[in-house]
Amino acid sequence: MGGAGAGQGETMALAGPHSAKGNTGNRPQRLTVLGATGSIGASTLDLVARSGTAFEVFAVTANANVEALATCARDCGAERAVIGDATLYKALKDALSGTSIVAAAGEEALIEAASVPVDCTIAAIVGAAGLKPALAAVQTGRRLGLANKECLVSAGDVFMQEVARTGCELIPVDSEHSAAFQVLKDAAPESIERIVLTASGGPFRDWPIERIATATRADALNHPNWSMGSKITVDSATMMNKGLELIEALHLFPVATNQLGMLVHPQSIVHCLVSFVDGSVLAQMAEPDMRTPIALALSWPQRMAAPTKRLDLAEISQLTFEAADEVRFPAIRIARAAMERGGTAPAVLNAANEIAVAAFLDGRLRVPDIAVMVEETLGMADREGLLADAVGLEAVIACDHESRRLCRKIVAGRT
DSSP states (O other): OHHHHHHHHHHHHHHHHHTTTOOOOTEEEEEEETTSSHHHHHHHHHHHHHHTEEEHHHHEESSOOOOOOOOHHHHHHHSSSEEEEEEGGGHHHHHTTSSSSSEEEHHHHHHHHHOOOSSSOOOOOOOGGGGGHHHHHTTTTTTEEOOOOOOHHTTTTHHHHHHHHOEEEEEEEEEEEEEHEEEEEEEEGEEEEEEEEEEETTTTTSOHHHHHHTOOOOHHHSSSOOOOOOHHHHHHHTTHHHHHHHHHHHHSOOGGGEEEEEEOOOOOEEEEEEEEEEEEEEEOOOOOHHHHHHHHHHHSSSSOOOOOOOHHHHHHHHOOOOOOTTTTOOOHHHHHHHHHTTTHHHHHHHHHHHHHHHHHHSHHHHHSHHHHHHHHHHHHHHHHTTOOOOEEEEEEEEOOOOOOHHHHHHHHHHH
């Protein structure tokens, strides 16, 4: 991908263990949680609640769940609560009556909240809606715990240029990228041979391929190891999530596309393996609980206590690994091709996948149709000249919107 190497090398330095941006002395660390009512946001606030006076929450945000947002704002003592749907302002204000919490609504209010400098922002808004608020947080030059895939998948070059420009301390929250971040530390780029992300294989790892075509919504959402939101759980079932994570890793770390791989690891204990040029392979291991990587993002460069189950290898007894099956999971092949194409291809991939997953969750597509819709959208986007170098955020957003339109058109023709 054009321009990836230099920016990624700078990122490793900016977020390296020498940094002391996370050190706030004896005062509480001020925190904003973008996407506070989702699974990452809830896990973040669980850690905050357990940490005594270590944190004070400036802002919490949600898309449309007024009741959940108001409840979490009250519980964590937030100064500000922002609902993404502008039409829900009055409902949120009413839900917060009797408190001093400031209510706000709409995209501009989300961006404004993210623009206020705090010690750490957790960016966990799902989908492309999280792009602008996360970028606003980057522009404060403080620490960002990044859980939003779209920032790097759809706008990786643009996003990482801003990280480098502002000196933002970027800490990945995905378990696999957090693992790579910890293993790599300040390793010299030339010492890294390969980064291998692991995947559980999801609920369909052992299903006969023909049976996957009959899988229901409930089947796809029945993840064996992780508790996540619907969209990312479906991505895990199709293995598109791993394809998206490869694209993220390309931007986060100083490697080329041919230095990125994946392994299916059903136990979800080893989260990433890094091979070095001397033949050493280092891995990070932990029980599958998102509070582990979130805790690292909250406390970096120190580590904070987390109430996660402790790893007992004798109890687990066996760790197994197998190659990813790209016949069973064609999304892997499609995502890797988009990564190698570069430019706006990953943005098209991501946008089409969001539309196709939504159509599946609505009962309009089967599981295998998701990858088909994404690949057809990429083909149509290529024919229409949509695959190009991304020159800025607005170009990425325009590509995202057009890709969604194309995918909706393709889905409508199939349902």
